[in-house]
Amino acid sequence: MSSSLRSPRRARTLPRFGTPRTPSRLTLGPAVGMVAARIGTPFMPWQQYVADVALEIDPDTGRLAYSKFGLTVPRQSGKTTLVLAKAVHRGMATEFFGRRQKIVYTAQTREKAREKWEEDFATVLEENRYFGPKIKVQKRNGSEHIRFPNSTRFGIESNTEKAGHGGTIDEAYIDEAFAQQDRRLEQAFRPAMITRVNKQLGVLSTAGWLGESPYLEEEVAAGRLAVAKGRTTGRCYFEWSSPEDEDPYDPETWYGCMPALGYTQTEEAIRAELDDMGLIDFSRAFLNRWVRKDAVPEWSIITRTAWEEREVEPIRPDGPVIFAVASAWPDAQETAIVVLGSIDGQFVGQVIEHKAGAMWAVDALSALTKANPNLGVVVDRGGPAGRLIAPLIDADVPLIEIGMQETARAFGLFLSEVAGDNPRFCHFGQPELTRAVATANKRPLGDGFTWSRKEATDTSPVEAMTIALYQYLALARLNAPTTSVYESRGMVEL
Numbered sequence: 001m002s003s004s005l006r007s008p009r010r011a012r013t014l015p016r017f018g019t020p021r022t023p024s025r026l027t028l029g030p031a032v033g034m035v036a037a038r039i040g041t042p043f044m045p046w047q048q049y050v051a052d053v054a055l056e057i058d059p060d061t062g063r064l065a066y067s068k069f070g071l072t073v074p075r076q077s078g079k080t081t082l083v084l085a086k087a088v089h090r091g092m093a094t095e096f097f098g099r100r101q102k103i104v105y106t107a108q109t110r111e112k113a114r115e116k117w118e119e120d121f122a123t124v125l126e127e128n129r130y131f132g133p134k135i136k137v138q139k140r141n142g143s144e145h146i147r148f149p150n151s152t153r154f155g156i157e158s159n160t161e162k163a164g165h166g167g168t169i170d171e172a173y174i175d176e177a178f179a180q181q182d183r184r185l186e187q188a189f190r191p192a193m194i195t196r197v198n199k200q201l202g203v204l205s206t207a208g209w210l211g212e213s214p215y216l217e218e219e220v221a222a223g224r225l226a227v228a229k230g231r232t233t234g235r236c237y238f239e240w241s242s243p244e245d246e247d248p249y250d251p252e253t254w255y256g257c258m259p260a261l262g263y264t265q266t267e268e269a270i271r272a273e274l275d276d277m278g279l280i281d282f283s284r285a286f287l288n289r290w291v292r293k294d295a296v297p298e299w300s301i302i303t304r305t306a307w308e309e310r311e312v313e314p315i316r317p318d319g320p321v322i323f324a325v326a327s328a329w330p331d332a333q334e335t336a337i338v339v340l341g342s343i344d345g346q347f348v349g350q351v352i353e354h355k356a357g358a359m360w361a362v363d364a365l366s367a368l369t370k371a372n373p374n375l376g377v378v379v380d381r382g383g384p385a386g387r388l389i390a391p392l393i394d395a396d397v398p399l400i401e402i403g404m405q406e407t408a409r410a411f412g413l414f415l416s417e418v419a420g421d422n423p424r425f426c427h428f429g430q431p432e433l434t435r436a437v438a439t440a441n442k443r444p445l446g447d448g449f450t451w452s453r454k455e456a457t458d459t460s461p462v463e464a465m466t467i468a469l470y471q472y473l474a475l476a477r478l479n480a481p482t483t484s485v486y487e488s489r490g491m492v493e494l
Contacts, residue, residue: 009255009262010045010255010261010262010263011046011254011255011256011258011259011260011261011262011263012255012256012259013045013046013049013259014049015046015049015238015239015240015259016239016240016241016242016243016256016257017223017224017227017237017238017239017241018049018053018227018237018238018239019053019066019226019227019231019232019236019237019238020053021049021052021053021056022053022056022065022232024059025056025057025058025059025065026056026057026059027051027052027053027055027056027057028051028055028057028089028093028096029048029051029052029053029054029055029056030048030052031089031093032051032055032085032086032089033047033048033051033085035085035088035089035092036081036082036084036085038128038130038131039081039084039085039088039124039125039128039131040124040128041078041081041084041085043081043082043085044078044259044260044263044264045259046073046077046078046240046259046260047078047081047082047085049238050069050071050082050238051082051085051086053066053236053238054066054069054086054200054202054236055086058233063197063198064198064200065232065233066200066233066234066235066236067199067200067201067234067235068200068201068202068203068234068235068236069200069201069202069203069235069236069237069238070202070203070204070219070220070222070223070235070236070237070238070239071202071203071204071205071237071238071239072204072205072206072207072216072220072238072239072240072241072288073206073238073239073240073259073288074206074240074241074257074258074259074260074285074286074287074288075206075285075286076260076264076265077240077258077259077260078259078260078264079175079204080116080120083105083121083173083175083202083204084120084121084124084125086171086202087103087105087121087154087171087173088125088131088148088154090103090152090170090171091103091146091148091150091152091154092134092148092149092150092152094150096198097152097170097198098197099150099151099152100150100151100152100153101150101152101153101170101171102152102153102155102167102168102169102170102171103152103153103154103155103169103170103171103172103173104154104155104156104157104169104171104172104173104189105117105121105154105155105156105157105172105173105175106156106157106158106172106173106174106175106185107175107176107179108176108179109179110156110157110158112176113156113157113158113175114141114144114156116175117144117155117156118139118144121146121154122137122139122144122146125137125146134148134149135147135148135149143155144156157172167192168192168193168195168196169189169192169193169196169199170193170196170198170199170200171199171200171201171202172189172193172200172201172202173201173202173204174186174189174201174202174203174204175204175205176204176205176206177203177204177205177208177213177215177216177219178205178206178207178208178209178213178216179208179213180213180215180216181214181215182214182215183215183218186201186203186215189201203216203219206284206285206288207220207241207284207288207289207290207291208284208290209284209290209291209292209293210290210291210292211292212293217290220239220290222235222237223235223237223238223239224237224239239288240257240258240259240288241257241287241288241289242256242257242283242287242288242289244289248274248279248282248283248287248300249274249442249449251267251270253287254267254270254286254287257287257288258270258286270286271444273285273286274286274443274444275443275444278441278452279297279300279441279452280293280295280296280297283297296439296457297439297441298438298439299438300441301415301437301440301441301442302415302418302419302437303419304438306418306419306423307418307419307427307434307437307438308429309423310418310423310425310426310427311426311427311428311429312346312348312426312427312428313428314428315343315348316343317341317342317343317348318341318342318343319341319342320341320373320374320375320475321339321340321341321372321374321375321472322339322340322341322374322375322376322377322378322468322471322472322475323337323338323339323352323365323368323369323374323376323377323378323468324337324338324340324377324378324379324464324465324467324468324471325337325338325361325365325377325378325379325385325388325464326379326380326383326384326385326459326460326461326463326464326467327358327383327384327385327387327388327460328384328458328459328460329383329384333356333357333458334354334355334356334357334458334460335354335355335356335357335358335360335361335385335460336351336353336354336432336460336461336463336464337351337352337353337354337361337364337365337368337464338350338351338352338433338461338464338465338468339352339368339468340465340468340469340472341472342472345424346424346425346426347417347424347425347426347469347472348426348427349425349426349427349433349465349468349469350427350428350430351430351432351433351461351464351465352364352368354432354460354461358384358385358387358388359388359391361385361388362388362391362392362395362397363395365377365392365395365397366392366395366396366397369397369398374398375400375471375472375475376398376399376400376471376475377392377397377398377399377400378400378402378464378467378468378470378471379392379399379400379401379402379467380401380402380403380407380463380467381401381402381403382403382404382407383407383463385460389401400471400475402467402470402471404445404446405446406467406470407445407450407467408445408446408447408448408449408450409448409470410450410466410467410469410470410471411442411445411448411449411450411451411466412448412449413466413469413470413473414462414465414466414469414470417469425469427465430461432461433461433462433465435457435458435461436457436458436459436460436461436462436463437462439457439459440452440457440459440462451463451466
């Protein structure tokens with residue numbers, strides 16, 4: 001285990017969809033695992049599981065039980081290591097497979113296949129002290145291949161309908177299958193494999209974009225069906241992915257669908273990917289979910305049902321109110337001012353104004369706070385609305401600045417007060433606030449989370465409401481005016 005891994009926790013071995021092992025059959029899987037260890041990349045449990053099943057031997061024929069295997073896993077899970085170990089095993093296991101086997105590898109393009117073959121296959125074997133002296137590597141463009149002692153050849157093919165023409169193929173890999181638009185590559189391989197005794201075709205990939213990867217979508221559907229029907233010959237299938245209803249930010253979700261987590265991946269690394277990529281790209285790449293490339297995720301933090309249950313008719317709060325201001329990233333293109341108060345033990349929030357720009361909020365807040373008793377205006381100093389702090393001070397607006405730790409606490413509090421066991425937050429169903437809640441996502445912040453500012457959506461209304469609720473609870477116990485009336489500035493009054 002890498003010294004950088006701080007926790008002994010491991011991802012689950014079994015896939016979400018997977019052909020089960022048939023214990024009564026012999027398998028070449030352990031031998032492939034030994035090859036992987038000699039290469040210097042010992043199999044993780046998930047890789048060994050796939051090898052054990054995919055290389056089962058049918059006792060009635062003495063041949064491989066499966067001529068095709070499908071595999072979809074999140075990125076950086078180790079499928080390249082699996083391919084290399086399987087290919088090397090076929091190149092060395094002369095007694096079972098025979099001499100002069102032909103193994104081919106394809107990817108999105110021939111250039112990508114060449115890059116992967118040279119860096120992750122040829123160079124790794126050349127530098128290996130056990131296999132290096134036993135192989136010969138040809139890197140001349142157009143005839144790239146690794147030659148094994150029994151004359152087995154492991155090379156690359158273009159991803160066109162002419163692939164495989166001119167000879168036989170024993171083992172073929174269609175890697176990054178999400179890039180294939182149709183079945184022409186597989187149809188090109190099949191005639192070259194039809195006479196081979198222990199042929200095997202592997203279709204490997206991470207999930208594709210929904211509606212843009214027709215070949216892989218068909219393969220996933222066929223694989224899941226084979227698993228559901230309990231097929232134990234012909235096709236086997238393995239898929240590690242997260243169901244749509246699981247929280248994409250929860251490490252429990254990650255450990256359920258990322259089979260390399262805890263082995264070659266860490267929680268810290270996965271969190272960094274989520275923060276950097278945004279939810280849509282992360283969902284496809286690391287949760288292995290099928291999503292639309294241009295999708296804006298909706299209701300992933302607070303469910304539509306929970307939000308709609310908190311909607312009330314416009315009412316006026318009793319006691320003090322608090323204002324808050326927040327702006328959208330990256331350039332404060334939109335800014336929202338909200339107000340929050342309480343009535344009968346419930347917290348009532350309303351968006352006062354929401355529009356483009358930011359500096360307009362200085363005059364608006366100055367007028368609101370001078371005309372109406374209040375607890376002040378809350379601003380996240382680390383957010384884009386932080387630029388308003390100096391001009392608000394100059395305008396004598398009573399400010400309450402909060403920092404990173406308070407912002408993270410505010411996020412958790414807001415979720416609890418909207419969708420917890422005893423929610424107390426209420427809203428009026430205003431479109432701008434509802435839209436922000438529906439499309440907002442979260443990102444790590446210190447030991448907690450806050451609203452994500454990297455998605456293509458404006459979260460300023462819900463960000464402002466979140467910090468308003470947090471600070472209201474912190475200040476509500478102070479001596480404050482028993483009533484508070486404020487201008488609605490064109491919105492429904494509380």
